[in-house]
Amino acid sequence: MNDVLRQWHPGLGPKLADFYRDLHRHPEVSLAEHRTAAKVAGALEPLGYQVTTGVGGTGVVGVLRNGDGPVVMLRADMDALPMQEKTGLPYASTDPAVMHACGHDMHTTCLLGAATLLDRAKDSWSGTVLIVFQPAEELSTGARAMVADGLFDRFGKPDIVLGQHVGPLPAGMVGYGSGPIMATSDDLHVTLFGRGGHGSRPETTVDPILMAAHIVTRLQGIVAREVHPSDTAVVTVGKLHAGTKDNIIPDTAELGINIRSYAEHVRVQIKAAIERIVRAEAAASGTEKEPLIEWHTSAPLLVSDPDRTAATVAAFTEHFGVENMFPMPVVTGSEDVGIYGEAAGVPTVFWFWGGIDRDRVLNALATNTVNSLPSNHSPEFAPLIEPTLRTGVETLTVAALTWLGAGG
Numbered sequence: 001m002n003d004v005l006r007q008w009h010p011g012l013g014p015k016l017a018d019f020y021r022d023l024h025r026h027p028e029v030s031l032a033e034h035r036t037a038a039k040v041a042g043a044l045e046p047l048g049y050q051v052t053t054g055v056g057g058t059g060v061v062g063v064l065r066n067g068d069g070p071v072v073m074l075r076a077d078m079d080a081l082p083m084q085e086k087t088g089l090p091y092a093s094t095d096p097a098v099m100h101a102c103g104h105d106m107h108t109t110c111l112l113g114a115a116t117l118l119d120r121a122k123d124s125w126s127g128t129v130l131i132v133f134q135p136a137e138e139l140s141t142g143a144r145a146m147v148a149d150g151l152f153d154r155f156g157k158p159d160i161v162l163g164q165h166v167g168p169l170p171a172g173m174v175g176y177g178s179g180p181i182m183a184t185s186d187d188l189h190v191t192l193f194g195r196g197g198h199g200s201r202p203e204t205t206v207d208p209i210l211m212a213a214h215i216v217t218r219l220q221g222i223v224a225r226e227v228h229p230s231d232t233a234v235v236t237v238g239k240l241h242a243g244t245k246d247n248i249i250p251d252t253a254e255l256g257i258n259i260r261s262y263a264e265h266v267r268v269q270i271k272a273a274i275e276r277i278v279r280a281e282a283a284a285s286g287t288e289k290e291p292l293i294e295w296h297t298s299a300p301l302l303v304s305d306p307d308r309t310a311a312t313v314a315a316f317t318e319h320f321g322v323e324n325m326f327p328m329p330v331v332t333g334s335e336d337v338g339i340y341g342e343a344a345g346v347p348t349v350f351w352f353w354g355g356i357d358r359d360r361v362l363n364a365l366a367t368n369t370v371n372s373l374p375s376n377h378s379p380e381f382a383p384l385i386e387p388t389l390r391t392g393v394e395t396l397t398v399a400a401l402t403w404l405g406a407g408g
């Protein structure tokens with residue numbers, strides 16, 4: 001394995017760093033990853049990969065066949081977020097409305113690095129490497145779109161799916177969990193119907209703002225009072241819209257709610273509790289019209305296969321040293337990577353790796369201020385280029401070699 005990783009030299013690191021800075025400067029939101037996809041395809045083509053673009057929208061697939069053996073899929077996501085960057089980096093986004101705040105530019109660059117190493121080191125493994133650059137992870141729709149566009153029929157079904165996410169851990173460290181590691185995410189949109197009127201004559205109205213306020217408060221009781229204390233769950237009201245003017249009582253109010261859960265029975269329990277509370281508060285307000293409740297896309301529970309994870313983590317530990325391995329608590333974030341394994345009926349192994357200066361994290365730990373470190377989706381999220389890049393290339397390469405066949 002070390003022979004393969006020595007191929008990092010000469011010069012791959014600086015080349016990838018340039019590629020990363022370019023992606024970071026030019027972020028593209030979900031389903032608009034045209035420039036990014038073209039750059040990725042352009043970099044993959046000169047290697048030995050058979051490259052196909054436009055899979056599931058802007059997705060890019062690379063296939064490297066190298067004799068008999070397992071098919072190992074490596075996946076990265078490419079989309080950025082609709083927000084303004086405030087890192088002050090010299091290579092900050094050139095678009096004031098879009099930022100790579102989740103590190104998907106780092107994921108993309110590391111996958112390209114791993115694809116390069118695996119191509120350079122073809123003597124040391126056998127099988128097929130399936131490289132997947134996915135659009136629209138932030139909408140939880142990209143993985144589904146690629147599968148629906150015939151990903152596995154057209155390019156072959158993998159034996160295992162591998163992926164990773166960069167986060168606010170010390171740079172150079174690898175975080176791992178086993179079994180359910182990231183939450184199921186469900187969104188719902190609620191429209192409340194009241195009766196509008198003049199702000200000075202509330203007796204002629206049914207006020208949907210008061211109705212919404214009671215619902216927001218009451219929803220906080222689901223996790224606090226109804227879910228078992230040993231189960232992890234989150235209910236967040238992320239949107240609340242009503243009204244146009246101080247002295248008008250509007251006739252509708254809208255709520256956007258997101259829930260995260262780790263077990264199907266908890267998910268079912270929370271969904272039922274939200275519907276019960278919304279309907280009951282509407283009834284308590286004396287409204288004549290039932291609220292409209294719409295459930296939207298959800299990301300599935302992400303399960304890192306326990307046996308495959310144990311073997312992959314053992315390979316990481318051998319390569320990086322046990323001092324660089326970090327057992328993770330459950331993450332309440334979500335990922336749509338689980339859709340591939342689910343669709344193909346094969347195991348997924350997923351891990352995290354760090355992008356924040358070690359001393360900064362240690363300092364934050366010492367002063368109990370870890371929550372103030374900029375994490376994913378913060379306008380100040382700025383992974384250190386090194387050693388983050390090299391670590392992310394090596395994790396993917398080590399994991400791929402763990403599951404590919406031995407070379408001849």
Ligand code: ZN
Nearest residue numbers: 102138376377
């Ligand atoms: Zn994200």
Ligand code: ZN
Nearest residue numbers: 102103104165
């Ligand atoms: Zn992400």
